[in-house]
Amino acid sequence: MWHSFRNLLRHRALIQSLVARELKARYRGSVFGFLWSFINPLLLLAVYTTVFMTIFTPPQGEGVDTQPYALFLFCGLLPWTWFSASLLDASNSLLVGGNLIKKLLFPAEVLPIVSVLANGVHFLLGLPIYFLFWFVFKTDAVSLHALWLPVVMLVQLVFTLGLALFLAALAVHFRDIRDILANVLTLWFFMTPIIYPLSFVAERAPWQITWVIGYLNPMSHILNGYHTAIFAGELIPWKRLPVTLAVALLLLFVGYFFFDRLRDSFPEEV
Amino acid sequence: MPAGAAIIIDRVSKQYRRFAHTHRFLTLKSAIVGGNMFAALAPDQIFTALDDVSATVERGETFGVIGGNGAGKSTLLKIIAGTTKPTTGDAEVKGKISALIELGAGFHPEISGRENVFINGIMLGLTRAEITERFDDIVAFAELEEFIDAPVKNYSSGMYMRLGFSVAIHVDPDVLLIDEVLAVGDESYVHKCLDKIAEFKRRGKTILFVSHGLETVNRLCDRVMWLRDGQVQVIGDPPRVIGAYRSWVAHKEEESLAAGHQRRLEEAASDEAVEEQQPLVGEDAPTAAQGGRAPAEEAPTPDLGAEGADKQGAEAPYEPGRWGSRQVSIEEIRLLDAAGEQRYVFACGEPMTIEMRLSAAKPVEDFVFGVGIFNPNGVCCYGTNTDIEKFEAGSLTGEATVRVVIPELNLIEGTYYLDAAVHRRDSFTYDYQRGLCRFRTTSTVGDVGVARLQHTWEFDGSVVWQRTGGIAPAGE
Structure with missing residues (x-):
């Protein structure tokens, strides 16, 4: 496994060019081209904002201001899209890139990693849009606590990579994973404080749910990190986030180990 | 490792595992319920593609691999290339390796040929700087100057193959693996590729060549290995090994033709048994009345x-x-x-x-x-x-x-x-x-038509041959 890891480091240039290729190929042939990286989150934001402005009242948490709601929502939606799209792409990546694994001398883990990184670039492209809207909706300046953002992103990156490697390897043997995953992600979306603040659940949900959302779900802590750092402009949860990072690192280790164990079966199964 | 060896194949065996459909479901279940994923992934059936294959290819040698379909040639090549791991045994390659196994395997259809050359080159182990340096050569060899900025999805299969070949060959490997890749591409391009391969040979590079084109193998290779059902049948000089392989193929064809003759006789007999149910045909009855499968076929034989x-x-x-x-x-x-x-x-x-x-x-x-x-x-x-x-x-x-x-x-x-x-x-x-x-x-000669007309070639004194050919008399 250590050998594989060192081998992976040697393939930085490959990962870099594959991420670039992924981004280039994605919108090739469409009219707006690269602009879609900006338009997509905008449209998504428009949909959710419309729903929560006209049909539902935005969920309010105890002592937490979620106004303006569009900004609150966008703050959670952007990283979630990175997370869910990464997992969906990664679980497909070995099957789509089967040719590469079979025909070229190619470290397979590059493919799920590229999926996560390419979606990460989309996330980064969404951030300027977010801050643009910040100045439209809110008059005050962005808090200095927004500088914690890279830390939160790092935790999310590690967590997503671990899961992505695990799912990608599993999906080679069980194609069912892709369908299961899509549904699990929908559930997971609602079990994570994205459309509501974390404190919202504690007030009304049964304790089991509160427990899952408030403690067990790593994405809760990561999303809460985004909310506090950007939206609320406060110090990130400095106790929970390191714990989440530890869990994420463990998951990355386990995921990579699992991937490495199944590696030899990929060329025959994809 | 003996001095001068470029590829060492040491008792390599490869087994492919097959899983039944129900097995998959059970595996997923037991993986979820019992958590014994690795144990549950045991196979139902094992297919042996390579069985205890050993060979050593010397540096600078051109080594051919021949054998029927399913003999394990491609599996062996994949193991040497490192894309597949042997079940037991070990394959070692000294030096930089490039595999012409599936040309253009890494191409992405949506992006241009130019971008694909870079990505493919990086996949094959070049750095960006090296590719930039060789880019013009790659495009020139592929004869794609005009189309290099078009997306690869618009390429014809020949263009695709040429670009793939060109990138792979410009990796400038120490060891080149070639698997039956010259099937695409028009004749002149195939010759160009063969020339390039010959140039590699002259420069003292090691080549492992898998092909069904026995003539090409004979011309290019220093030694040939014949694989049969995953086992090494013989390794030796090309003419001897190819001769042995040819006679084995002839023998196999002989058997299947004999079996076919017998089967067709039986089929014809059973067809006739059905026809005999129809009114019997008298000696003088019009033959057309025979019906069945031979209407009006009574032309003189x-x-x-x-x-x-x-x-x-x-x-x-x-x-x-x-x-x-x-x-x-x-x-x-x-x-x-x-x-x-x-x-x-x-x-x-x-x-x-x-x-x-x-x-x-x-x-x-x-x-x-x-x-x-x-x-x-x-x-x-x-x-x-x-x-x-x-x-x-x-x-x-x-x-x-x-x-x-x-x-x-x-x-x-x-x-x-x-x-x-x-x-x-x-x-x-x-x-x-x-x-x-x-x-x-x-025939050992690829002459065409229906029948071979007896002939000899004659030339006057101003024609000089490096080697004279012609059709050898029968029975040799």
Whole structure:
């Protein structure tokens, strides 16, 4: 496994060019081209904002201001899209890139990693849009606590990579994973404080749910990190986030180990 | 590692595992419920693609691998390339390796040829700077200067292959693996590729060459390995190994042709059993009334006259079968070689004898024996009968043997069908066996057409050859 890891480091240039290729190929042939990286989150934001402005009242948490709601929502939606799209792409990546694994001398883990990184670039492209809207909706300046953002992103990156490697390897043997995953992600979306603040659940949900959302779900802590750092402009949860990072690192280790164990079966199964 | 070895294949075996469909479901269940994923992934069936293969390829050597389909050639190449791991054993390669296994495997259809060259090059182990340096050469060799900025999805398969080949060859490896990649691309490009490979050879690079093109293998390789059912059959000089392989192939074809002959005879017999249910055909009844599978086919044997052939082509395709009244029946057809042994595969130019064993239920006075040789397109390559050759029938009683002795079977390489018949001069058929007997001719020369015309080449003094060729006399 250590050998594989060192081998992976040697393939930085490959990962870099594959991420670039992924981004280039994605919108090739469409009219707006690269602009879609900006338009997509905008449209998504428009949909959710419309729903929560006209049909539902935005969920309010105890002592937490979620106004303006569009900004609150966008703050959670952007990283979630990175997370869910990464997992969906990664679980497909070995099957789509089967040719590469079979025909070229190619470290397979590059493919799920590229999926996560390419979606990460989309996330980064969404951030300027977010801050643009910040100045439209809110008059005050962005808090200095927004500088914690890279830390939160790092935790999310590690967590997503671990899961992505695990799912990608599993999906080679069980194609069912892709369908299961899509549904699990929908559930997971609602079990994570994205459309509501974390404190919202504690007030009304049964304790089991509160427990899952408030403690067990790593994405809760990561999303809460985004909310506090950007939206609320406060110090990130400095106790929970390191714990989440530890869990994420463990998951990355386990995921990579699992991937490495199944590696030899990929060329025959994809 | 012995000094100078470039590739060492050490007792390599490869087993492929197969899983039943239900097995998958159970595995997922037990993986979820019991958590014993690794144990549950045990296979149901094991297929051995390579069995204890060992070989050493010296530096600078061109090493060929031949063998039938499924003999494990490609698996071996993948193991050497490192894309597949051997189940047991070890394959070691010294130096930088480039595999021409699946050309353009890494191409992304949506982006341009230019971008693909870079990404493919990086995948094959080049740095960006190295690719920039070689870019013009790569494009020039692929002959794609005009199209390099078009998306690869718009390329023809030939363009795709050329670009893939060009990138792979410009990696400038120490060891080059080539697997039957020259199948695409027009002839001139194939020659260009072969020249490039020869240039590699001159520069002292190691090449491992897998191909079905035995002539190319013979020309390029220093040594050849013949793989058979995953095992090394023999390793040695190209002419010897290729010769051994060819005769094995001939032997195998012989067996399958013999089995086919037997099967078709049985099929024809059972077809006739059905036809006999129909009203019996009297000796003088119009032959068309026979119905069944031979309507109006009572042309003089064999159907070789221009008229007959045309009619044949228009109305009924060449289809094996047997029909006739059987007053005289062909009991057996055998193809014999010079030694009188029954064979189904003949070298072009070898002697062949067609032997028919006949039996006449009642003595007949009007009879014609005929044979015809057809190729798979239904083209009559040659046909004749005793009537055409002005034999006049006397009488035929009881058992008889008819032999057509061909001193030189000058048919080009291919599969042929034999028609044999006994009929009356007015085309009423006693027994007609169409295509029930098949044989193959083999040739070491790739001449084309239908038959080989006897010839020699003559040149005047101003023509100089590095090596003289020509068709060797039969039987060598």
